[in-house]
Amino acid sequence: MAEPSHPGGRRPGWQALDRGQRARPWEWVAEQAIRVVSVTAIVLVFLIFVFVMREALPVLLGRVNSAAAQERRALPVEQMDRLDPEELRQYLELSRKEFAEMDRDTLRLLMEVKLEAAEEVPEDKDAPLNTAAWRYLLGPHQWTGYDRPAYIWQPVSSIHKYNIVPLIVGSLKTSVVALLFAVPLALAAALYVSQLAPPRLKEWVKPGIELLAGIPSVVLGFFGLVVLATFLQQVCGYASRLNAFVAGIALGLACIPVIFSIAEDALTSVPRSFSEAALALGSSRWQAAWQVVLPAAVPGVFAAIVLGFGRAVGETMVVLMASGNASLLTWSVFDSTRTMTATIAAELAETVFGGHHYRILFLLGALLFAVTFLSNLLGELVIQRLKRRLEGGR
Amino acid sequence: MMDLSITTRDLNLWYAKFQALRQVSVEIKHGLITSLIGPSGCGKTTLLRCFNRVNERYGYVTTTGEIRILGKNIYDPDVSLVELRKSVGMVFQRPNPLPLSVYENVVFGLRIHGERHELERARLDEAVEKALSEVGLWDDLKDRLDTKASTLQLEQQQKLCIARLLPLKPEVILLDEPCSALDVDGTRAIEELLFSLKGRYTMLIVTHNMAQARRASDECLYMLLGEIVEHRRTEDLFLHPQDPRTAEYIEGRYG
Numbered sequence: 290m291a292e293p294s295h296p297g298g299r300r301p302g303w304q305a306l307d308r309g310q311r312a313r314p315w316e317w318v319a320e321q322a323i324r325v326v327s328v329t330a331i332v333l334v335f336l337i338f339v340f341v342m343r344e345a346l347p348v349l350l351g352r353v354n355s356a357a358a359q360e361r362r363a364l365p366v367e368q369m370d371r372l373d374p375e376e377l378r379q380y381l382e383l384s385r386k387e388f389a390e391m392d393r394d395t396l397r398l399l400m401e402v403k404l405e406a407a408e409e410v411p412e413d414k415d416a417p418l419n420t421a422a423w424r425y426l427l428g429p430h431q432w433t434g435y436d437r438p439a440y441i442w443q444p445v446s447s448i449h450k451y452n453i454v455p456l457i458v459g460s461l462k463t464s465v466v467a468l469l470f471a472v473p474l475a476l477a478a479a480l481y482v483s484q485l486a487p488p489r490l491k492e493w494v495k496p497g498i499e500l501l502a503g504i505p506s507v508v509l510g511f512f513g514l515v516v517l518a519t520f521l522q523q524v525c526g527y528a529s530r531l532n533a534f535v536a537g538i539a540l541g542l543a544c545i546p547v548i549f550s551i552a553e554d555a556l557t558s559v560p561r562s563f564s565e566a567a568l569a570l571g572s573s574r575w576q577a578a579w580q581v582v583l584p585a586a587v588p589g590v591f592a593a594i595v596l597g598f599g600r601a602v603g604e605t606m607v608v609l610m611a612s613g614n615a616s617l618l619t620w621s622v623f624d625s626t627r628t629m630t631a632t633i634a635a636e637l638a639e640t641v642f643g644g645h646h647y648r649i650l651f652l653l654g655a656l657l658f659a660v661t662f663l664s665n666l667l668g669e670l671v672i673q674r675l676k677r678r679l680e681g682g683r
Numbered sequence: 684m685m686d687l688s689i690t691t692r693d694l695n696l697w698y699a700k701f702q703a704l705r706q707v708s709v710e711i712k713h714g715l716i717t718s719l720i721g722p723s724g725c726g727k728t729t730l731l732r733c734f735n736r737v738n739e740r741y742g743y744v745t746t747t748g749e750i751r752i753l754g755k756n757i758y759d760p761d762v763s764l765v766e767l768r769k770s771v772g773m774v775f776q777r778p779n780p781l782p783l784s785v786y787e788n789v790v791f792g793l794r795i796h797g798e799r800h801e802l803e804r805a806r807l808d809e810a811v812e813k814a815l816s817e818v819g820l821w822d823d824l825k826d827r828l829d830t831k832a833s834t835l836q837l838e839q840q841q842k843l844c845i846a847r848l849l850p851l852k853p854e855v856i857l858l859d860e861p862c863s864a865l866d867v868d869g870t871r872a873i874e875e876l877l878f879s880l881k882g883r884y885t886m887l888i889v890t891h892n893m894a895q896a897r898r899a900s901d902e903c904l905y906m907l908l909g910e911i912v913e914h915r916r917t918e919d920l921f922l923h924p925q926d927p928r929t930a931e932y933i934e935g936r937y938g
C-alpha cells in the first residue's frame with residue numbers, strides 16, 4: 290500500500306508504525322512460508338483431482354474401445370509388399386522413427402505377430418463389442434456362456450467385462466454394514482461421554498476411543514481377516530468366511546472414532562442450560578441426555594454419520610483384506626464381495642498404462658472421489674451451520 | 684402461626700475445601716414470596732440450589748445438616764430426586780426453554796413423570812391451557828403452540844419457564860434472579876405474575892435488585908459470607924434493620 294505523505298515530509302514520531310515488515314523479518318518470513326505451504330496443499334489436491342479426471346475422461350466421453358476383436362482385419366504376410374510404406378507403418382502402429390530403423394525381416398516378423406494376434410481373437414459373439422461403453426459399464430448383458438443377462442466385472446478374461454455395478458453395490462453393502470455397526474456404538478459412547486460419564490472417566494474414555502483412529506487400517510484388516518472372520522463365522526454360521534459382513538464390521542471399527550468425535554463435539558456444545566432445565570424438572574440424567582440434548586444436536590450427529598460414511602466408502606485396506614474380493618452382484622451381506630477401492634488397489638498395478646482397464650479403474654477413482662467429496666462437503670456444511678446457530682444463540 | 688414450607692437446620696455446604704454455607708437455619712413460610720438478598724458471592728444461589736439438590740451434580744460438594752420440605756428431610760437416603768424436583772421447581776437467571784415447541788415445553792414434566800394414561804392428548808391439552816393461562820400467556824400463544832420456544836421474546840420465555848413447572852403442581856418455586864435478563868417492562872410483568880401466583884406456591888426469589896425485593900416479597904432474607912444475617916418481614920427489614928451489617932447493605936455501602 291502506498292504510504293500517505295505527510296505535510297512537509299515530516300513523519301510521525303512513533304517510528305515503529307511505518308517500519309512494517311522490516312521490524313520483524315523472521316515473522317514475515319514465517320508468515321510467507323506458511324502461506325506458500327497452505328496454498329501448495331490446496332493446489333496439490335486440485336491437481337490430483339485434475340489428474341484423476343483426465344485419466345478417466347476418455348471413458349466418460351465414450352472414446353475408449355475395449356472390444357476383443359478390433360474392427361480392422363489382420364492382413365496376410367504376403368500382402369506386405371503391396372502396401373506403400375506409410376500404410377504399412379500405420380498398420381503396424383509404429384512411429385516414423387521406429388519404422389525407419391527397422392529392416393525388412395523385422396517388419397515381416399511384426400506382420401506375423403499381428404496375424405497371430407488376430408487369429409487368437411476368441412470366436413465369440415461378444416468379441417466385437419466395445420465393453421467400455423456406458424451400456425456395458427452399467428447395464429446387464431447376456432455374455433456368451435451365461436443363460437441370462439448379468440452384471441459382470443471380469444477385466445482380465447478374453448472378453449473384458451467391465452460392469453461396475455457389482456463393485457458399487459459391494460462398496461455400499463460394506464459401508465452400510467459398517468455404519469449399522471458403528472453408528473449405534475459411536476453415538477451411545479458419545480452420549481455417555483458427553484452427558485453421563487463422571488469427568489474422571491471422560492478423560493480416559495474420550496482419548497481412548499479417538500486413539501482407535503490411529504490404528505493403521507492394515508492392522509484392522511488383518512484383525513478382520515484372522516480374528517473376526519473366524520469368530521463371526523462360528524457365531525453366524527454362514528458359508529463364505531470372508532464376506533461383506535466381516536469387512537463391514539472391521540470397517541465399522543475404523544468409522545467409530547470419526548463418528549464418535551464429531552458427535553461428541555456436537556453433544557457437548559449443546560448449551561448446558563438445556564440439560565439443567567430438564568434436570569430441574571425432575572428428569573433423570575439419561576432422560577435429559579436422550580430427550581433434550583440428543584434432539585438438539587441432531588444436525589451435528591447427522592454430520593458425524595455422513596462423514597463416517599465418507600470414511601467407510603473410501604477405506605481400502607480393510608475391505609481388500611476381509612471382504613473376499615469376489616465381484617458378485619448379490620444383496621446378501623454374507624457373500625464375498627468386492628468394493629471399488631479394493632478393485633483399484635488390487636488391479637491398477639497390472640494394467641496397461643493408458644489402456645481401457647486402466648481408464649476404467651480411474652473412472653472408479655473419480656466416482657469415489659465424487660462420493661467422498663460430496664459427503665465430506667455435506668458434513669462440513671451441516672457442522673458449520675450448527676456452529677453458527679449455537680453461537681448466534683438461536 | 685403460618686405453615687412452614689421449608690425449614691433448614693445447621694445447613695453447611697462445602698465446594699471441595701471452600702465453605703459456601705455456614706450453619707444456615709431458616710424457616711420459609713408457605714404461600715409467601717421470600718426474597719434472598721446479599722452481596723455477590725455470599726451463597727444465595729448455592730442455598731437456593733440446595734433446596735432441589737442440584738448442587739450435587741458437582742461431585743466435590745458436601746452438605747451437612749438438614750432441610751425439611753413438606754416435613755421430610757430431603758437429604759434422607761430414601762428421598763427420590765425425581766419426586767423432590769417435581770415438587771420443588773426452579774427458574775433460572777437466563778430464560779432456558781427447552782429446544783422444543785411451546786406446547787412440548789409445558790408438557791415436558793408430565794411426559795417424563797406421567798403414567799401412560801395421563802398422557803392422553805386431551806389431558807395434555809388441558810394442562811397446557813391451564814398452565815399458560817396461569818402465567819398469562821394463553822391469549823398470546825394459543826395459536827402458536829407449535830412454534831419453537833426459543834423464538835419467543837425473553838419475557839415470554841421466562842413466563843414459559845414458570846408455566847412448565849405448574850403442571851407438576853409444585854410446592855415450592857425457586858427463582859434465581861429471574862428478571863436480570865429482562866428489561867423494565869419484562870421485570871414488571873414477571874413481578875406481577877409472581878404476585879398472582881402467591882398463596883398457591885411458596886416462592887423463593889434471589890435478587891440483586893433491592894427495590895425488587897422490596898416491591899415483590901413478603902419476607903426477606905439477608906445473607907453475607909454464607910450466613911443468614913437477618914430474616915424478617917420485608918418492610919421491617921428495610922425500615923428497621925436489626926443487624927448493623929444489614930443496615931449497611933441496604934444503605935448501599937457495599938454489595
Ligand SMILES: Nc1ncnc2c1ncn2[C@@H]1O[C@H](COP(=O)(O)OP(=O)(O)OP(=O)(O)O)[C@@H](O)[C@H]1O
Pocket residue numbers: 698701703721722723724725726727728729730741
Ligand atoms: N460450582 C462451584 N464450585 C466451586 N465454588 C463455587 C461454585 N459455585 C459457587 N461457588 C462459590 O461459592 C460462593 C457462593 O456462590 P454463589 O453462586 O452461591 O453466590 P451468589 O450469592 O449467588 O452470587 P451472585 O450474586 O454473584 O450470583 C462463591 O464464592 C463462589 O465462588
Ligand SMILES: [Mg+2]
Pocket residue numbers: 727728729859
Ligand atoms: Mg447467584
